[in-house]
Each structure stands twice: as structure tokens, then as C-alpha cells.
Amino acid sequence: MKKFFLLLPVIVTCSFSAQAKLSVVATLPDFGSFAREIGGDKVNVAVLAKPTEDPHFVDARPSFVVSLRNADVLIDGGAELELGWLPPLLQNARNPKIEVGKPGRIQASQGIRLMNVPANVTRAAGDVHALGNPHFTVDPIIAKAIAQHIAQSFSALDPANAAFYQANYQKFETTINAKLQEWGTALLPFRGQHVVAYHDSWPYFAHRFGVAIDIFLEPKPGIPPSPSHLTEVIAQMKAQHIKAIIVEPFHDRRIAEKVASSTGAKVVEFSQFPGGLPGTDNYVKLIDTLVSRLAAALK
Amino acid sequence: MKKIFWILFGVFPLSVVYSQESAPTASSSPTQIVSSTSPATAGDVEALRQQVQSLTETVKALQQQVKDQQAALQKANLTGESGLPENPEPSPIAGAEQSPTPSGSAPPRFPTEDTSVVSSTTAPAVSPAPGASPNQLPGSFPTTDTSVVTSAPETISTTGAGASLTQPITIGGGKNYMNISLDGLFALAYSSARDLDHIEVGDHDPQQRGFNARNIELAFDGAVDPYFEGFANIVFKLDNDNETSVEVEEAFMQTTSLPFNLQLKGGQFFAAFGRLNPTHPHTWDFADTPLVNGLFLGPDGLRGVGAQASWTLPLPWYSQLIFASQNGRGSTGFSFRNPGDNGMFFDRITTDREARGLQDFVWIPRFENSFNLSDTQTVLAGVSGAFGSNETGANSRTQIYGADLLYKWKSSHAEGGFPFVKWQTEFMYRRFQAGHGADDSFPVAETFHDWGMYSQVLWGFKKGWVAGIRGDYVHMQDSTFTDDLDRQPRWRLSANLTWYPTEFSKIRLQYNQDFLEENFFLSAREVESVFLQWEFILGAHGAHKF
Numbered sequence: 119m120k121k122f123f124l125l126l127p128v129i130v131t132c133s134f135s136a137q138a139k140l141s142v143v144a145t146l147p148d149f150g151s152f153a154r155e156i157g158g159d160k161v162n163v164a165v166l167a168k169p170t171e172d173p174h175f176v177d178a179r180p181s182f183v184v185s186l187r188n189a190d191v192l193i194d195g196g197a198e199l200e201l202g203w204l205p206p207l208l209q210n211a212r213n214p215k216i217e218v219g220k221p222g223r224i225q226a227s228q229g230i231r232l233m234n235v236p237a238n239v240t241r242a243a244g245d246v247h248a249l250g251n252p253h254f255t256v257d258p259i260i261a262k263a264i265a266q267h268i269a270q271s272f273s274a275l276d277p278a279n280a281a282f283y284q285a286n287y288q289k290f291e292t293t294i295n296a297k298l299q300e301w302g303t304a305l306l307p308f309r310g311q312h313v314v315a316y317h318d319s320w321p322y323f324a325h326r327f328g329v330a331i332d333i334f335l336e337p338k339p340g341i342p343p344s345p346s347h348l349t350e351v352i353a354q355m356k357a358q359h360i361k362a363i364i365v366e367p368f369h370d371r372r373i374a375e376k377v378a379s380s381t382g383a384k385v386v387e388f389s390q391f392p393g394g395l396p397g398t399d400n401y402v403k404l405i406d407t408l409v410s411r412l413a414a415a416l417k
Numbered sequence: 418m419k420k421i422f423w424i425l426f427g428v429f430p431l432s433v434v435y436s437q438e439s440a441p442t443a444s445s446s447p448t449q450i451v452s453s454t455s456p457a458t459a460g461d462v463e464a465l466r467q468q469v470q471s472l473t474e475t476v477k478a479l480q481q482q483v484k485d486q487q488a489a490l491q492k493a494n495l496t497g498e499s500g501l502p503e504n505p506e507p508s509p510i511a512g513a514e515q516s517p518t519p520s521g522s523a524p525p526r527f528p529t530e531d532t533s534v535v536s537s538t539t540a541p542a543v544s545p546a547p548g549a550s551p552n553q554l555p556g557s558f559p560t561t562d563t564s565v566v567t568s569a570p571e572t573i574s575t576t577g578a579g580a581s582l583t584q585p586i587t588i589g590g591g592k593n594y595m596n597i598s599l600d601g602l603f604a605l606a607y608s609s610a611r612d613l614d615h616i617e618v619g620d621h622d623p624q625q626r627g628f629n630a631r632n633i634e635l636a637f638d639g640a641v642d643p644y645f646e647g648f649a650n651i652v653f654k655l656d657n658d659n660e661t662s663v664e665v666e667e668a669f670m671q672t673t674s675l676p677f678n679l680q681l682k683g684g685q686f687f688a689a690f691g692r693l694n695p696t697h698p699h700t701w702d703f704a705d706t707p708l709v710n711g712l713f714l715g716p717d718g719l720r721g722v723g724a725q726a727s728w729t730l731p732l733p734w735y736s737q738l739i740f741a742s743q744n745g746r747g748s749t750g751f752s753f754r755n756p757g758d759n760g761m762f763f764d765r766i767t768t769d770r771e772a773r774g775l776q777d778f779v780w781i782p783r784f785e786n787s788f789n790l791s792d793t794q795t796v797l798a799g800v801s802g803a804f805g806s807n808e809t810g811a812n813s814r815t816q817i818y819g820a821d822l823l824y825k826w827k828s829s830h831a832e833g834g835f836p837f838v839k840w841q842t843e844f845m846y847r848r849f850q851a852g853h854g855a856d857d858s859f860p861v862a863e864t865f866h867d868w869g870m871y872s873q874v875l876w877g878f879k880k881g882w883v884a885g886i887r888g889d890y891v892h893m894q895d896s897t898f899t900d901d902l903d904r905q906p907r908w909r910l911s912a913n914l915t916w917y918p919t920e921f922s923k924i925r926l927q928y929n930q931d932f933l934e935e936n937f938f939l940s941a942r943e944v945e946s947v948f949l950q951w952e953f954i955l956g957a958h959g960a961h962k963f
Contacts, residue, residue: 168792168829175834177827178963179795180735180787187678187729202920206962209646212729214674229566231534241921254565259528263535263566295529295560302527302558322534322565340833340919342880368832370880 140276142191143216145200146173147391148255149193149226151401152265156272156286160279164189166207167200169393170367174245174340178203186211189222190275193268196225197232197252224271226264230254233321244338253390257322258294258301258405265290297402301409305329308416314355314383315364316343316374319390323408329416331364335373343373355381362415364388367395384415527558534565595639595647598956600699602632608946614657615902616931616944618711621654621698623948630655632698634666638957645670650697666697667720682725682741687718688781689725689739690801691821691843694718696962702839702875704927704950708889708909709869713817713847715751719743719803721779735787735797744772745779745805752815752847753779753805763865764899765854767808776814779805787963797823797963810852810862819845825963835877842872851899865894865904881918887911905934925950 140161144150150165157163164185167176186192186207194200208216215222232250239248254260269287273280309328316335324331333354337347354360355377363385365374374385388408389395398404606623610616614624623629633653641647649668653661669684687695693707694714710718723743730736745753754777755762756769772778785799801819806812820843827837849865869891877883889909896904913927931944 170830171828172832172834175831177795177825177834178961179789180797180963181789181795183729184733184735202961209673210729212673212675212678212680217674229535231565241919245919254534257531257534257565259531259560259562260534260565262560291560295557298527298529298558298560306527325534325565326531326562368830370832 140190140272141188142193143185143189145192145194145204147393148261148401148404149195149224149264149268151392151404152255152261152268152290153191153193155290155401156265156269156283158282158286160276160282161191161272167391169389169391172368173199173390174202176200176203178207180210182207183210186216187213189213189216191222191224191271192216193224193226195252195254196227197230197249197254198247199252221271221274224268226267227252227254228267229263230260233325234318244336245340251318251321253319254322255401256320256390256405256408257326258298259326260322261401262291262294293402297405301405302327304409304413308413311416312358312360313362313364313412313416314351314360314377315388316366316369319366320364320388327409329412333360335363335377342370348373348377352377352380355383362386362412364412366390386411386415388412528562529558529560531559531562531565534562595637596957598636598954600632600634600636600697600952600954601630602634602699602952603950604629604631604704605949606946607948608944610931610944610946613946616933616946617705618708618716619698619706620716621652622705622711623946623950625657634697634699636957640673641670644672644674646673664717666717678729678731680727682727683723685720685722686725686741687720688714688741688743688779688803689727689783690714690719690781690803690817691799691819691845692823692841693843694720699952699954700961702841702873702883702885702915703887703911703913704925704948705911705929707843707871707873707887708891708907709843709845709871712891712893712903713752713845713867713869714803715749715755717749717751719751719779719781720749721745721747723778725781735785737783737785739781739783739785741781743779743781745777746772750779750805752807752817752849753803754808756808762807762809763849763851763901763904765809765851765859766856768811768855769808777806779803793829794824794826795963796825807849807852809854809859810850813850813852813862815850816848817845818847819843833880835880835882837875837877839875839877840873841875842870844868844870859898861898863896863898865896867891867893881916883915883917885911885913885915902935907931907933921954923950923952925952 140157142153142157142161142163144153144163144165146167147165147169150163153161153163166182166185167173189211194204214220217223218225227249232252232254235250236243236246236248239246255264266287269283272283276283305327311329312333313324313329313331314333314335315331318334318336318339320331323329333351335343335348335351337344360381361383363374363378363383365371365385365387367387367389371385371387377383378385387395388411389398389404392398392401392404395404395407398407602621604623605628606613606626608616608626611626613626617623621632624631631654633655635649635651635653637647637649639647647670650666651668652664652666654664655661665685667684667686669682669686671682672680675681689695691710693701693710695718706716706718721743723741725739725741727737727739730738744750746755748755754769754772756767757763760767760769781801781803783799783801785797787795787797789795799819799821801821803815803817803819805815807815822840822842824840825837826839827834831837846868847865849867850862851859851865852862853859869889871887871889873885873887875883875885887910889911890906891908892906893904909932910930911927913925915923915925917923925948927948927950929944929946929948931946933942933944935942
């Protein structure tokens with residue numbers, strides 16, 4: 119009994135410190151990585167989607183409802199990438215703190231100029247996103263803006279630790295700025311080169327580093343590759359001497375291998391998400407890996 | 418207004434830095450020449466004048482070039498050929514500083530800012546002060562880019578509960594938003610039985626040999642205000658004589674922000690009984706209703722006008738209690754206050770009376786829990802009940818109990834949600850007190866203990882492709898006093914293959930083998946049916962519930 123009383127203050131402080139931590143839910147692993155960079159040990163971060171699965175189609179598992187119900191902060195893309203599964207989760211979570219417009223809701227696309235905004239939204243063009251291409255976090259300059267946005271929101275919700283969040287943002291910014299020199303230099307020799315990708319997930323990465331990732335194995339976004347389309351791609355690749363095909367962990371690698379073998383190109387495994395490739399448990403390591411893999415393939 | 422000032426403050430130092438930085442590099446060689454010659458002669462002045470002249474021309478030419486490039490970019494954006502971001506309303510600040518694109522800057526400098534993607538350095542707290550900023554290393558890759566970051570995080574994007582894949586359709590001067598969709602579900606059917614409408618037990622199932630259009634559905638949803646969401650599903654059906662009938666399948670509002678994880682719902686809605694009942698036919702994994710659903714909960718499912726409260730329990734796993742009450746009247750309250758076809762139900766003349774008290778409503782509780790067995794495996798289990806009175810006697814009552822189980826595995830490397838395996842089973846037990854009928858016209862009162870179940874396995878083996886198999890069984894208690902053919906025990910085996918070209922269309926081929934004790938035409942007791950079902954969805958596609 120005495121022991122229990124001795125333990126009591128420990129339990130109480132534990133539960134208090136647990137309460138004091140911001141509970142953050144990120145829909146996708148890239149947002150989770152930013153939240154960890156900024157929040158450090160002052161926040162608990164839960165990520166819904168797995169880094170290896172297709173972010174367009176994630177199962178709305180009931181356990182996600184529990185995470186969202188208890189969240190102080192929700193970070194989502196805000197560009198309809200999670201449209202197929204987030205709305206029913208939010209409906210069920212009934213958490214006013216994370217409604218759109220509340221300080222607890224961070225929509226990463228705010229302040230980002232989305233690329234490829236369709237002039238006409240027609241599904242004849244495949245799985246197009248009305249607000250523009252939502253795969254924007256692979257541009258490190260955009261990543262800084264999102265991290266800054268997160269730091270501001272965390273500071274507003276948890277003013278006691280505002281200085282900590284701002285300092286972490288500054289650290290992140292410094293790291294990215296320094297890394298950008300490294301990455302930019304590594305990819306500089308390949309400026310203007312064409313690269314093939316399975317899905318159109320890389321316009322922001324391409325825009326940043328000056329490579330042209332503009333030929334896709336999918337005939338239209340979300341539509342599986344057809345033989346006739348692949349024939350065209352192979353012809354294009356041969357004509358332009360394209361050296362690399364980018365696939366993501368959830369894509370059918372065999373299709374890319376087949377195209378690669380008939381063109382002499384290399385299949386490069388890419389991921390939009392930290393954790394999607396081995397040794398990429400944070401954002402900087404992910405971009406490190408993407409840059410070095412692409413540079414190696416284009417050499 | 419304040420915010421704008423902050424943004425200005427944020428951007429101003431940046432542009433200053435840019436201009437400071439770019440000025441020396443652009444004009445470095447001429448300045449050096451000038452400074453090296455010390456005494457100013459008339460010739461020097463003339464040389465200077467020429468230099469200034471040529472510089473001005475160079476600047477003009479550069480400006481023209483930039484303009485041309487911008488025009489070209491805008492054009493390319495319109496045609497969707499370029500990967501560069503569309504910049505519909507460039508802020509005057511961004512325009513003034515002619516945001517450097519990576520390709521425009523000198524080779525060894527990689528930009529670290531990009532105003533074409535990031536609108537502005539957002540808040541003052543973290544906006545880099547000139548000089549102190551770590552991102553302006555001379556001769557460096559830019560670390561900002563105003564062409565990618567557009568505006569302070571005040572703009573609100575549309576993703577959220579009730580957002581749509583399309584731009585929201587605006588009704589009422591841009592003040593109210595709602596999602597509209599149209600779903601068409603059709604089937605080409607063959608059956609060895611001529612009376613397919615008796616073999617199939619659901620109202621949206623194929624009803625005749627040949628073509629069927631039993632579910633053309635208009636769906637609306639959206640936020641009503643900060644407190645409520647509204648939903649409506651209006652279904653159009655074509656009967657076997659191609660006459661159209663309209664059904665208000667669902668129309669209800671529900672709360673969005675009650676405290677304590679509570680939610681209230683009111684209107685016409687499907688009862689939360691089991692897995693399948695609360696869902697719309699186009700989300701089903703088979704082309705027809707399972708026997709137990711059609712025969713116990715009714716051809717249209719158990720739905721009606723009522724109210725519902727639900728509460729997610731504050732537990733570390735998903736656990737929800739749902740409690741609803743509905744009128745339970747008519748054919749959508751099939752086992753309850755249903756006057757039946759031509760005023761008959763289980764051979765009794767029905768009473769079709771007004772509600773006398775709370776006992777005449779249908780009360781529908783449900784308790785469901787979900788666990789993750791692993792990162793890729795989820796289980797959802799629930800128990801449901803539906804209690805009320807029926808119309809076969811003055812005080813006859815019905816109780817239906819249900820248990821359901823869903824297991825789903827989905828690959829951790831899933832593309833488009835494939836591959837997956839889903840196993841779903843529902844069991845129901847019905848206690849039905851069949852009374853003496855209206856005015857004691859039926860000689861015997863009896864209590865039926867009926868039970869039934871279905872179990873189905875779906876295997877999404879390749880992106881867009883699903884194979885399914887289902888077993889159905891219904892046991893109806895034998896009665897010597899009633900020879901209603903709906904009271905015969907029966908079972909069914911089904912197999913199907915579905916192709917989803919996208920999530921907005923599907924084509925399904927299904928084979929059914931039915932086993933009946935008696936047939937309505939006293940022909941074969943085994944019935945074989947084949948359905949070719951197809952579907953399209955226009956407009957907002959409701960997100961997938963688990």
C-alpha cells in the first residue's frame with residue numbers, strides 16, 4: 119500500500135505529462151515526419167497510411183477513428199489525395215478540434231501553389247485531382263513551408279513550447295538549405311534529362327531539380343498500363359535514350375522491369391514517403407536516397 | 418489586414434536580399450572596369466554612357482525574354498503540357514522580384530526558395546531576417562521559391578467531411594455547397610425460373626429475364642451549417658413493365674460536433690443492423706441481396722423514418738453503441754408493422770393500425786467493436802437487434818437478433834486497394850409471433866423461430882479485379898397452418914467475378930444456384946441464374962467506409 123502511495127506521484131506526473139503532449143495524427147508518413155522534426159519529444163505522432171501503400175486508397179480502418187477522436191492536431195494534405203478514405207473517418211471521429219478551419223487542423227497544401235491544376239475536371243482523363251497534383255512534399259522547398267506551417271500551428275496550440283518548435287523549424291530549414299546545395303549539385307549534370315515514372319507523382323521533384331519526369335507507364339493517372347501504351351513508351355524511351363524508370367513500392371514492378379529490359383533503362387525504386395524505402399526513416403534521408411538513386415541511374 | 422502587413426514584412430527582406438544578391442553578380446564586370454580607371458576623362462564619361470546604354474538595352478531584352486517565357490508557361494499550363502505550376506494571380510511582390518526559377522539561375526547556385534511554389538514566408542516569427550538568415554549563402558542553390566508556395570495558410574481548401582472529387586457544385590450564390598452524384602446500376606439476367614422476381618428476394622435485385630434497371634440513384638450530401646450534415650439518396654427503379662417508381666431511400670441530417678463522442682441523426686435512414694443493411698446496393702459485393710436479409714429485414718432493407726443516437730466509447734479500441742427508433746411501418750419495416758401484399762402476411766389478414774404506444778415502434782440497438790490483428794489485418798464484429806410489434810395480431814411482436822463478423826486483410830504494398838481478402842458473415846435469428854389476424858380471422862396463433870445466415874469471401878487478386886463466393890441459408894420453422902411460400906427453407910450458392918475499370922465503374926458476372934423446397938410454378942426446385950451487372954457513377958463518389 120505504501121508503495122502504491124510512493125508510486126502515485128509518478129503515475130500522476132506521467133499521466134499529466136502524457137496529457138501535456140500534443141497528440142498529432144498525420145494522414146500520410148511525410149506529414150508525420152515533419153511533425154516529428156518540429157514537435158520532437160513534445161508531441162505524440164500517429165500516422166494513418168503505411169509508407170508502402172497507395173495513398174489514394176487506404177482502408178478506413180476503425181482504429182483510425184479512435185486515433186482521430188483523441189487527436190489535438192490533424193495534418194492532412196488538403197489536396198484531395200486522401201479523399202477516398204478520410205471523410206468517413208472524420209465523420210465518425212466527431213472531433214471538433216480537427217475540423218477544417220480550426221487551429222488543430224493543418225492542411226499541408228495551404229500556401230502551396232499546386233501544379234497541373236486541370237482547367238476542366240473530367241474523369242475521362244483518369245484519376246485527376248481537381249485542386250492539382252497532390253504529391254507535393256517531395257519538393258524540399260515546399261517541405262520547408264509545410265514544416266513552418268506545422269511549427270506555427272504547434273506554437274499556437276502549445277504556446278509554452280513555442281520557442282522549441284520555432285527552433286526546431288529553424289534547424290530543419292538550415293538542414294534543408296544546406297542539403298539543397300548537395301542535392302542540386304548531385305543532379306545538376308542531368309538537368310533537362312527525361313525520366314519515365316509509373317505514376318505522375320513527381321512533378322514537384324522534377325521541377326525542383328530540373329529533370330523532366332514526364333513520361334508515364336500509366337496511360338492516364340490511375341489507369342493500369344496497357345500493352346499499346348507501353349509500346350509507345352518504349353519507342354519514346356529508345357528515341358530519347360531514357361535511362362531510368364521510377365516505380366513506387368506499391369506499383370507492379372514487373373511491368374517496369376519488362377519495359378526496362380527492352381530499352382536498356384534501369385528501374386529505380388522511389389517513394390514519396392519516409393519509410394517507403396530502406397534507411398529512409400526521416401524526410402532528409404528520403405530525399406538523400408531519391409537523389410542518389412536517381413543520380414546513379416542516370417550516370 | 419494585419420496579416421497582409423505581416424506577409425509584406427516577411428517578403429520584403431527577402432526581396433531586398435534577392436536584389437542585393439543579384440545586383441552584384443549581374444553587373445560585376447562593368448563595375449570592376451569602372452573602378453579600375455581612377456581619373457575621369459571625357460572619354461571615360463562617354464564609355465560609361467555607352468556602357469549604361471548597353472546595360473539598359475540588355476535589361477530591356479531580358480525583361481522581354483522573361484515576359485515571353487511567362488506567356489509561354491501560361492499557355493503551356495492551360496494545355497496541361499507543362500509541369501510548371503499555374504499562377505493565376507501572381508502577387509505584385511512576387512512579380513516585382515521576378516522569382517528565380519531553377520533553370521534561370523547560374524549553374525552552381527541551387528535555389529533554396531521558390532515563390533512559384535511557396536506563396537510567401539508566412540508568419541513573422543519565423544520569417545528570415547536579412548543577414549541573420551541561414552538560407553542566403555552566397556553562390557548557393559536557392560532555398561526559397563515563391564513560384565511554388567502561394568499564400569499564407571489562411572486559405573481553406575475543400576478536403577474534409579463531405580468534400581468531392583469534383584469541384585463542389587454551387588447552389589445559392591456560392592454560399593452552400595453540396596455533392597451530387599448519380600449512380601446507375603443495371604443487370605442483364607438469365608434464370609432457369611421464369612419468375613425471377615420470386616427467386617430473388619431483394620427489391621434492387623434483377624427481377625426478370627432480360628434487362629433490369631432497379632437502382633438509379635441520386636445522392637446528395639454536404640455540410641448544412643457548422644452543426645449538421647445532410648444526406649439524401651433518391652432511387653429510381655424501373656419495374657418489369659418499364660414503369661418508373663421513385664423511392665426516398667434515405668434523407669436525414671446528423672450532428673457533427675456534439676461533445677462526448679455523441680452523434681444524433683434524424684430522418685429517413687437505413688437501420689444500423691448488421692453489415693449489409695445500412696449500405697446501398699451499388700456498394701455490395703454481389704449482384705443481389707442475401708436471402709436472410711431479404712426475408713427477415715425485407716426486400717428494401719430495414720429502414721424508415723426515425724431517429725438515432727450513437728456513442729463511440731472512450732476505449733483504446735474502436736467500440737460504438739448505436740440506438741435507433743423507427744416507425745417500422747410498411748414494407749420497409751418488413752417483419753414489423755407491415756400490412757403485407759394485399760393485406761396479407763404469413764396468410765393472416767393484417768391489422769394495419771395506428772401506433773398505440775412506444776411498443777409499436779421498432780427499437781434497433783447495435784454494439785460494434787473493431788481490432789487490428791496486425792498491420793494488415795482488421796476485424797470488425799457486431800451484434801444488433803430489432804424489436805417491435807407486427808400486424809398479424811392485436812399484440813403480436815417480432816424480435817430479430819443479428820451477429821456479424823468482418824475480417825479483412827490488405828497488402829501493405831496495396832495499389833488502388835489491391836490485393837485484399839475480405840470475409841464477411843452475418844447470422845440472424847427471428848422470433849415472430851403470428852397472431853390471429855385482423856378481427857381474429859385466422860384460427861391459430863403461433864410463434865415462428867426462424868434463422869439464417871450468409872457468408873462470403875472476396876478476393877481482390879489484382880488491381881481492379883475481385884473474385885467472390887457466397888453461401889446463403891435460411892431456415893423457416895415448419896408450420897402446418899401456413900403455406901406461404903415465403904416460409905420455406907432455402908439455400909443458395911453464388912460465385913462472381915467483378916472488374917472495376919476505375920472506382921467509378923464496374924462490370925460483374927455472377928452465377929447463382931438456388932435450392933428450394935417448392936417453387937412458385939412447381940417447376941424445377943433447383944434454379945440457376947446468371948447476371949451480368951454493370952454500373953457507372955457520375956459526380957462525387959462517396960468515400961469507402963470500412
